[in-house]
Amino acid sequence: MSQAANTIPANPQTPLAIASLLRHHKLLKQRLGIFQSRTADFFRYKRFVRALESPEYKKKSQSQPDLYPPVTSEEQAKLIFITLIKSQIVVPIKKLHSNELAEHDLSANKDYPNLLLLKQAQLTPDEYYVWNYNPKSMWDYAMVVLVVTGILALVCYPLWPMSMRRGSYYVSLAALVFLGAFFTIAIIRLIIFLLSLIVVSGGKSHGFWLFPNLFEDCGILESFKPIYGFGEQDTYTYIKKQKRIKRRQDKKDKAKKVDN
Template identity: 85%
Template structure:
């Protein structure tokens, strides 16, 4: 006979959440919940994660913290514990026609999520995390900030060589910022000029570094060297990839039918 999961046990809830918070089996996506981006997943995905070898190994070694989840009813009890501890929150993914009813504006990148009044624990029901454990990177960032503040406070005690080094580093940073703003102004002037002199409607304006202000990496911001309109921008290419994926999914569904 299997042991029942202690309902609302905070230690069990935190242990399970810490183990599965970023598990690949959840296939988490980003959505907008209460005006902020957060990861959400389906209930059935969490059940699969609870029945994975990763969780089974933990459950065998520490059954007090990681209760058995070999069947649906056991997994259900564990998930109820997470809900009662408010580590996960049931939500509903809003469709375009439901956004106006909730005074929300459409977002092209992330779906809007609304808190559900009651958890149904159905396979395709959505949940968001209300738990974000601190990572090593977070602790390293705090240590770096504190060290930086202490270093600035102790600046009068620095040796002459270190002061000279900090001067050159500051000078290089100012040169970099100056070059960045110069490029931004030049690319804007070229863009406006191209709108005036380019005719025929074949282009939407000439850009140098079309990804300069896009939400991408530093190196990607300077690739390609130039482009026309939005077709060479990172966001446009990303949008096209999402559309192709959706079309591929629809095609698969049609084939199954």
């Protein structure tokens, strides 16, 4: 084996450049998990090796070999990955099972698995790693510009022409009407729900909801669909949960068919 294959890339910009290139690569098949009280993308080590062997990386390594070292063996891929670990761009983690959460004072999350930081990386194919790097997108910079522009516009309010002041007044009035209508609907739906528990369902938990998705984690339009529902069966969270259960069951059924 050549000496180049046994040396870690010397360019200090290499880890950051590789991370920027492969951060959202499709071959990583990343998933979201709860890591240190926040959501983070995690992946298997073998998936990263495949991303290093992808056409996108090969093209970069041919044009900029000093920044993107060529990967022709598993040993070279391992050395490159070590540079990312040493730079704290990726860190080794363990995906906890439900029976392990209590040992680490963690509570179960219905949407994402809990991830625990490991002290040492083993670099085994199925070992999990989490990204500790989130590059800024053009949208992030655009949001900063919009926020600064908005603040400056508010500061310069006394200099606005009368037509713009009148327009801002109507916009503010419309926003207040919208908020008032929203809270009114929220109060009315709660009253109807409580009455339905007493009159219709006899105290059971499947009462009548007006706009059952109003406070669900979904889009604005989806919050008002359907118009009414009973219990949690029509809520966005429940439907999403059932779809997730169905996908898991389909995977189990496929695995059984393969084994047979």
